[in-house]
Structures are given as C-alpha cells and as structure tokens.
Amino acid sequence: xxxxxxxxxxxxCSICSLPAEYCEFxxxxxxxxxxxxxxxxxxxxDLLKEASEKEAEKVxxxxxxxxxxxxxxxxxxxxxxxxxxxxxxxxxxRLPGGKIKKKEKQEVVIEKVxxxxxxxITIVKGLDLFGIKLSxxxxxxxxxxxxxxxxxxxxxxxEQIDVQGDISYDIVEYITETWPAVPETAIFFIEDGKxxxxx
Amino acid sequence: xxxxxxxxxxxxxxxxxxxxQRKIRQSIAEEYPGLEPVLDDLLPKKVPLIVxxxxxxxxxxxxxxxxxxxxxxxxxxxxxxxxLHQYPNIMKKFQVDRGAIKFVLAxxxxxxxxxxxxxxxxxxxxxxxxxxxIMAEGKQHALAIGFNKMSAKxxxxxxxxxxxxxxxxxxxxxxxxxxxx
Numbered sequence: 044x045x046x047x048x049x050x051x052x053x054x055x056c057s058i059c060s061l062p063a064e065y066c067e068f069x070x071x072x073x074x075x076x077x078x079x080x081x082x083x084x085x086x087x088x089d090l091l092k093e094a095s096e097k098e099a100e101k102v103x104x105x106x107x108x109x110x111x112x113x114x115x116x117x118x119x120x121x122x123x124x125x126x127x128x129x130x131x132x133x134x135x136x137r138l139p140g141g142k143i144k145k146k147e148k149q150e151v152v153i154e155k156v157x158x159x160x161x162x163x164i165t166i167v168k169g170l171d172l173f174g175i176k177l178s179x180x181x182x183x184x185x186x187x188x189x190x191x192x193x194x195x196x197x198x199x200x201x202e203q204i205d206v207q208g209d210i211s212y213d214i215v216e217y218i219t220e221t222w223p224a225v226p227e228t229a230i231f232f233i234e235d236g237k238x239x240x241x242x
Numbered sequence: 243x244x245x246x247x248x249x250x251x252x253x254x255x256x257x258x259x260x261x262x263q264r265k266i267r268q269s270i271a272e273e274y275p276g277l278e279p280v281l282d283d284l285l286p287k288k289v290p291l292i293v294x295x296x297x298x299x300x301x302x303x304x305x306x307x308x309x310x311x312x313x314x315x316x317x318x319x320x321x322x323x324x325x326l327h328q329y330p331n332i333m334k335k336f337q338v339d340r341g342a343i344k345f346v347l348a349x350x351x352x353x354x355x356x357x358x359x360x361x362x363x364x365x366x367x368x369x370x371x372x373x374x375x376i377m378a379e380g381k382q383h384a385l386a387i388g389f390n391k392m393s394a395k396x397x398x399x400x401x402x403x404x405x406x407x408x409x410x411x412x413x414x415x416x417x418x419x420x421x422x423x
Contacts, residue, residue: 048280050328053383061412062327062383068347069413 054083149173151225153214154233165210168203173224177202180222184210187217247296247415252422254295263291266303270311270319273373276332284310284325294422307421312410317389320373323410323417326384333375336388336406337363340379346386347413352376352406354397368394374406386411 059069185192339361361379388406
C-alpha cells in the first residue's frame, strides 16, 4: 500500500476517559452527561431533549409555588421544590451480573448465646459498619469488662466480636461513650426480634 | 486480564539491545502488515525501546514511556487499545451484541453466542490463536482486544463456550496507565 494510514483522533471523555460513545457503560454516566452535552451532542441526542425538559420542569414548578401561596409560604415552598430537584436519588448500584447491591443499614446488633449452663457470651455485630476497627474494639471491651473478647468470623463474610459473660447491662452505655459515632438508637438487642434500647 | 494492574505489578524495566529491538519490530510487522508504513513512526529505530516485565509472564513494550504493545509468554504482540483506536484497521474485527458490552467491560471472556446472535458479526477467515479487535454493536471504536480460542468457523459451528479470551478492555488497568515511568 502506498498510502500511510493516518492515526484516527478519538474523542475521549474527560470524566471517565472512555471514548465518548461508551460513557453510558462508564463508572458514572450522570457525571459524564453535562460534559457530553457540551462536547458530543450528536452521540446522545436524547440527552439534549432530557436537559431541556428538566429545565422546563424546574421553571414551571417555581412559577407554581410563587403564584399559588402567599408571600410567607411562598418563600418556604419555593425552597422545597429546589431541594427536591437538587437532591439526587441514590443510583442503585448494579454489579456486573445485573444484581442490585443491597444498601447496608448501619446498626449494631447485640445477641446473647448460652455456652454452658451457667456461662454465656455476648455477641456484638455491626461495629465495623461505623468504621470501627474490630481488633481495637474487642481489646477495649475485654479490658473494660475484665473478660475475654475476640473477633470471630460469622457464617457469612461478616465478622463479630464475642465477649465472654453477660455484659448487656453496661454495653450500650459503653459503646456510645467510647465511640460517639454510634447513636443509641442504632443499637438493637436480639430478643426473638429486635428491640430498641433507649433505657 | 488487566483487571488489576498498577505500577506495583511491574517486576523490572529494561532498555533492550538493538538486536532484540529488531526482533520485536519484525514480529510486529509480520503480525500487523497494515502497520508497516507507520511502524517507523511508532517504533523508531533510534529511540530506545523499553520492555517492562510484569507478573504472569507479561511483557509491555514502551516507547517514550507510553505502552504500545504487550505480549504474554512470547506469544504474538498485541497493541494497546489506545493504539488500536488510532489505527483501527490493523486487526481483524469481531462484533458482539449490545447485551454483552457491559460484561466485556467488566473483564468477561467472550462467549460464542455473543458473536453468533443477531447483533454480532464474525469475520470468517480468522483462525484460532490470533489476536482480534472486539467491536460493539452500534459503536465505532474498539471495545476490547481478544485472543481467539476457536477459529471463526468453529465458533459458528459449535456455538458454545468461550470463543475469544478477553485480554485487554476499556478502562482496565492497562488503559488507565497512559504513561509508565
């Protein structure tokens, strides 16, 4: 061939670094959208329509709120539609297989299990969801209650802390004091169902 | 294959001798005749070629800190996707249908049904054990680079199992590494 093939210049999205047409498969299509509207409108003609539709919605809502209510209410309700529109919905995270990843609720679950007839252990689950290192937590618990405490792997990947003896009386107070990130309302005991400790 | 790839996977980085450089150029020229006129621009003779050895018997060929080709265990040299986007016609192309795109972009190998279904296209002359470019239905640019496990005729006939191994895909570790010091 006499002709030299010239390198093709590819437009790569500056947000996800993929070629512009693959942005919908990229990590965050929502972020790419504004960039795409500016730089590559011909690839996603629906985006332009969407953008203009949203604008029209916003304007009509604001007009409604100002027109319908009185001045005092008008200020409050015009703030509300603004908030509702700006707060984005959490995108449901999808794993490559198409399954939906469940959102984990942050709660600490305390369970009592009988080991011998006299002895029992208290199992504390869910501290790691608050960003607490389980090894440090188990050491502190053991020291405070002068018993043995260890980190154990549960039936799933989750880990839990086993503390020897029945420490349910003080455990709630201790957790909220040592780790202020855990609110009292997030701690549950297991008694054939869940019970909220407030007292 | 490059799902997890970072500069920590690199075990050594060496400038190669001129004789080795000539061998590499020759094997690339054989494998990709479409690249011959531009080979001098991509792999100039005077510029030192650096070969980076990584885990799993992987070698990367760098010019001016930019990875251009890679190969496994002295297999055929395959271009990086960035290079393939610039010169799309050097490799044979297979096309997969839309539904397969997101799986391929997560690193999955390409199964025969993805190539034989209505959205896919096969290039009949391709034999087994060759590198191919994987395009997507409705897209202009290559999605991934694969290595045939079965020839195109076998894929059509048997239509089961893995047809093409996914070696390098968009947004994998190698794609994210535009330069390597």
